[in-house]
Amino acid sequence: MEPITGAEILVRCLKEEGVEYLFGYPGGAVLHIYDALYNQEDIKHVLVRHEQAAVHAAEGYARASGKTGVVLVTSGPGVTNAVTGIADAYMDSIPLVVFSGQVPTALIGNDAFQEVDAVGITRPCVKHNFLVRDIKILAETIKKAFYIASTGRPGPVLIDLPKDITIGKAEFHYPKKIKLRSYNPTVKGHAGQIRKAVDLILSAKRPMIYTGGGVILSDGSPELVELTQLLGYPITNTLMGLGAYPATDKQFIGMLGMHGTYEANMAMHHCDVLIAIGARFDDRVTGKIDKFCPTARIVHVDIDPSSISKNVKVDIPIVGSVPNVLRAMINVIRDEKLRSDTEAVGRWWRQIDEWRAMKSLSYRPSAEVIKPQYVIEKLYRVTEGKAIITSDVGQHQMWAAQYYHFDRPRQWINSGGLGTMGFGLPAAMGAKLAFPDQDVACVTGDGSIQMMLQELATMKQYHTPVKIVNLNNGYLGMVRQWQEFFYQKRYCMTYFEALPDFVMLAEAYGHVGMRIEKPGDVEGALREAFALKDRTVFLDFVTDQTENVFPMIPSGGGQNEMLLAERDEMVSTHDEGMVLL
């Protein structure tokens, strides 16, 4: 076999992995790789305008499609710019393979031009990383990276490539399979634990199913729906888990956590058996830990043993992958014709319906000023609930999560763990590339959108028509809300005294811009925008500047200590709560 260059080996590996899109940005250390990408058609390279966007776009692609996202950046500033995106993918367990250029092996450690210790800088925020020092193991390393990124609890893997490795030559062999003696995720749950869990689950009088991103990451939604409907139990999803169970189904009682519904949080607080599936008991969900689910015995299904009993001690841990474990539970229940306590569960549902009747997501409509919630409701209507929605970070993110009812997994794409402003726009571009025939909307805010605005140019270049729904309140609204509640309205550095004209800006990038100032124009504008199938449209909605996100559990509060709306006086938290985010 003819030896080929490291750069060519890389491209061949990507083809072997079936990679469609490579999100990247060139520079000195990766020039050889770019040369190998020239004159080939299989891998389409998307030239972003900032490396952080390359990672978010790859995340958007991965989150929408379930495939591994692939990124290529140069050494030094290229890779440091990518770090935010890598950390974002790490926190939300998104499968990515990131290639970074590095100075030639002989110069490593010399403070060479554009040298940074990429492996060192990214170590705390990757699932694993490699520095390739020998071209003979390049192909195998790439195979390992894709395997590690996409299996078990997924995550980003970085491969640092010194320039001489991309230039040197070796024969190309791509391993068909890879086995790592030190990495063997447990997929199948322990039969004895599953049996014990089923007994506990069926004995419940006040059961509650709480599921998260793990169901989506594992494509376990069909099994979740089947099990939930077989049991007839109430179900709530985390922010990362929305869409895993259809939001319009009557058993769904809304998102839980800091900005979850009253009924979901109250049901969590009062349940006697909690069935946690692919969720990690995040502090935005648990509230104050010692007030969390005080009367529940807990079953926890998770592929990562370190997620189990990390924040909350559980009674029946099951390490395994969601679809496998849930299928096994369904089989036990069906085969043995087991029954739940329908009478007790019926009483429980009546209690939950009383909580539901509080209508915790109601808001005061207005004929004068556009309410942000109203925009999302109309977005839901106009897209018939079918669009892929990406989001930035802030109040608008919460309203999108609360008022757009996601009926399928991978329809809702947002940055949950790291909460990265700037995520939404490049993620929308990645999602649109994965699903060109579907409507994609990016719900954003006047603060967030300005963090990745330059990607409007990339979106023009690659014809990724998405609809940008900017809930423009003139403020860093989420922070302003906290200042209003917890800092006696001292609005320090949250008001934007100068905002650009987003309509002109959109037009400058070659897109369509619209500014909407009256509630009566909201629906029409959305309809007009979505009718422009092949254009990116920037919809700048001028919204109520003072609107707050409700319900809310102030940090440090328990799940039964929710603020429902303006009418609730609270608005102080104790010292312990103040240190929390």
Place this chain on the structure above:
Amino acid sequence: MNNNDRHLISILMENEAGALSRVANLFSARGYNIESLTVAPTDDATLSRLTLVTCGNEQIIEQIIKQLNKLIDVVKLIDLSETDAIERELMLVKTKASGEQRAEMMRLAEIFGGRVLDVTEATYTIELTGPGSKLDNFLRAVEKDAILEVVRSGATGIARGQKALRA
């Protein structure tokens, strides 16, 4: 288990650049403490053995073990404090040894099973091995200002009986 029990954790990991940093990084990033750490390649050159001493309550130790296992480079590990195990540490101590001190120092070294490796007219350099507590006791037994320098390797260990940690 007590709130701040001491644990001796022994890890078999890939003998690769960066593996040690991953372990050290994990402890600093997650705020766990490391009292001591030793590492060296094993008879199988592709593997190294890392032994560390840490402390924490049951929940923290459980997390430490899970997080260590999660590192891709970690092949296997054992919490030696949970089994019947032998713990050993090497210590080199340079002490003053002149006049009356000389005989006294020699006697102490003998009691603790130490060996004198180097002698000058004013000093001894003594080698001692044993569990950390024994080395602590020796240092306590020696008069404070007689100690010139102390070098400890950090604890390492192995399970008793037929149990062996292998890849």
